Amino acid sequence: MLFQWGLRKKQPANSATTKEQEQSGQAKDVPNGSLDTIVNVNIDIVQRTTGNSSDIVIRRFTIGEENPIHAAIVFTDGLVDEKIIYNFLLESLMTVNIPSSFSPKDLFLFIEQKLAAVGGVKHVQQWFDVFSSLLSGQTIIFIDGIPTALSASTKGGEYRSIEEPSTQLAIRGPREGFTESLRTNTAMIRRRIKNPNLWLETMKIGEVTQTDVGIMYIKGIANDEIVEEVKKRLRSIHIDSVFESGYIEQLIEDQTFTLFPTTYHTERPDVVAANLVEGRVAVIVDGTPFVLLAPAVFIQFFQAVEDYYARFDIATALRFLRVLIFFISLVAPAVYISATTFHQEMIPTPLVIAIAAQREAVPFPAFVEALIMEVTFEILREAGVRLPRAVGQAVSIVGALVIGQSAVEAGIVSSAMVIIVSITAIASFATPSFAIAISARLIRFLLMFLAAMFGFYGVIIGLLLMTIHLCSLRSFGVPYMSPLAPFIPANAGDTIFRVPTWAFKERPRLINQANIIRQGENQRPQPPDETNNE
Structure with a gap:
């Protein structure tokens, strides 16, 4: 709180723009307002705002021969897949023949609907959205005469490959662990839970770093009150930087002055998937392989992943x-x-x-x-x-x-x-x-x-x-001590001792209260009936 107060004290009092930027998480040096209709003006603003940084690549070109229209694309080197840009954007834009009657607006719609052969194409009109997309690995397309740009999904770059987690080794079980890429981590979870009710909501936290933070849960299994509480605590975070999930963990925990962890972190996708099925909420932070799980209970820290793969x-x-x-x-x-x-x-x-x-x-x-x-x-x-x-x-x-x-x-x-x-x-x-x-x-x-x-x-x-x-x-x-205190007999089979898998009939009651039943009746394996065989 003292740190946040110190940041706000330096800002001008009674400044409406400053308050709006604080609420939206916008960096103070990003220009306000909408884009200009002239490409060169927009490019100058991009160069001035980024300090002519060498990794901000700008490519100017013209579209059409009879009535050429000036255009430009801007992307951040190292955050994009350049093959996608050159093969599916630049080549199409620079070689297309357009009728002389095309206005800049017609060309804009033509590029959006016909030429941009990539996913995630959307309109951006505000400078904050432009820089947010640019620094997230998107490619920005400016068209002369249009005060709107196109943002195309061209994310790429170098990431650490999927490896076996080093902190949670297992004798039996999957050998893959999370990486520092948010999309790679969410994809590994979706490979295990192929259900449309697995919802993912993303927000940006950190006024300077603008770190992507994802909230993943299974709708209909997760307790809606817990999900809303997680979202509320994340939205209330006002901090300049988030570099690891430990920042988030310290800002959303219930009790600060305790030696015991009240959120669980893991770098194993199978652990996250199993906890999501139980009704917990996962908080995934871009740039770290450790995913937070909430709520956490004391006995959870003594459970290893291979416990559920063994007898x-x-x-x-x-x-x-x-x-x-x-x-x-x-x-x-x-x-x-x-x-x-x-x-x-x-x-x-x-x-x-x-x-x-x-x-x-x-x-x-x-x-x-x-x-x-x-x-x-x-x-x-x-x-x-x-x-x-x-x-x-x-x-x-x-x-x-x-x-x-x-x-x-x-x-x-x-x-x-x-x-x-x-x-x-x-x-x-x-x-x-x-x-x-x-x-x-x-x-x-x-x-x-x-x-x-x-x-x-x-x-x-x-x-x-x-x-x-x-x-x-x-x-x-x-x-924190549930299901031991308060004691819940129906959930006591997954505490210090573990009952057979066919006896896991209910999900944790205090975590999930709407969709309790996790499996059908009579799941206990039985030998074949010799009488029927005869």
């Missing part, structure tokens, strides 16, 4: 393991601090003697010891992420081994503490969602502090406060 018993066992992993990454150091500092009677006597022997030469209490090791591992983790991939892995592995062994030999930490911190670090890596894993990493330090102050009582108090906080969260009005 239910295997998926259930893996989900129990993931929840256990999350709990270990959350409380393991705090439990060790509590047990060794306040509750030694809870540890078996031989183990207590072994731990005491190891800690005999350590000058620090267990809390400081754990804090040193946790911070060291966080530094190594961050270094491994930022360094080049080949070097980063070597630094993480070698650094952890060398530092851990050296710290034990120097008497700074005990061997037991190295084991505890190592298990905690591995558990945090095994959590399927990075967004929830980073939350556990931060909460772990709070629980360590409470354990050093009050022992197991502090750990339990911390977990209770965390549970209360989780139950108070909402994601676009949906309780």
Whole structure:
């Protein structure tokens, strides 16, 4: 809010033009008003507005021989497919023979209806629409004598090819992930959901960047109130730039001061398609492979995509393991601090003697010891992420081994503490969602502090406060802990454990309330009836 207020304070007061530009998201340097009837005047405005940028290509030419009419096309190099422009626009325009009786208006309609052999041809009359189309990969056609231009769809350029997602790997399932192109991402979703009720609405967010943001949902399945709430929050965003979906995520979430993510992000098209069928809304941002899904619930972050491709018993066992992993990454150091500092009677006597022997030469209490090791591992983790991939892995592995062994030999930490911190670090890596894993990493330090102050009582108090906080969260009005709190028996089969696919009869009730039934009756497979066969 302070940032937005600072932007508005610099603008002239009582300026109607400025207010209109703010409401429409128009850049302040774009000229207002309609186009001129003279091509050269329009071209001069384009060159002056873009600062004679070298990537703005302008091609002047004439149409007709007996009564030539001046025209020009303008496009942005790198954002268009030049083969389409030269083969389907320029060649047709420069070689066509028109009658001498053709007026500029007749020629304009002739080009629109007969010559422009490309898709997405539309009229543009305002300069804001001209520059918006030009900088989005469209080609603008100016005709002398007409105060209207044609915008032709010629989008192209270089994009990253479709690859396997690096953040959500799956043993079984599709191998393609989203790219930085909005249209490529929406196409991958439509390949999976071939339904006309899959609606896509696009808006531009960012007064400077004019970033395309798409809202995709299935009409008739998605809750209309949630869809309208998503649109309302997106329309209320007034910011100068949007470069990644993280900008949008921070501006539309329900609760700002929380360590837990209240929107789900993924770069897998099959995950987005499955959530759309459940009734969620996808927010797709141009320029990033990460798509936002809303509303999100807590248990969703422990579900992997291959859970639905494997048998239910295997998926259930893996989900129990993931929840256990999350709990270990959350409380393991705090439990060790509590047990060794306040509750030694809870540890078996031989183990207590072994731990005491190891800690005999350590000058620090267990809390400081754990804090040193946790911070060291966080530094190594961050270094491994930022360094080049080949070097980063070597630094993480070698650094952890060398530092851990050296710290034990120097008497700074005990061997037991190295084991505890190592298990905690591995558990945090095994959590399927990075967004929830980073939350556990931060909460772990709070629980360590409470354990050093009050022992197991502090750990339990911390977990209770965390549970209360989780139950108070909402994601676009949906309780964050549903269907566990409030408990919904019909949807409990897709939480910590997963029921067989033939038992998925209903969609999540709090997310979708109109179209609940997702499959027919008697979907359970049955062996052939031997009596009928005889």
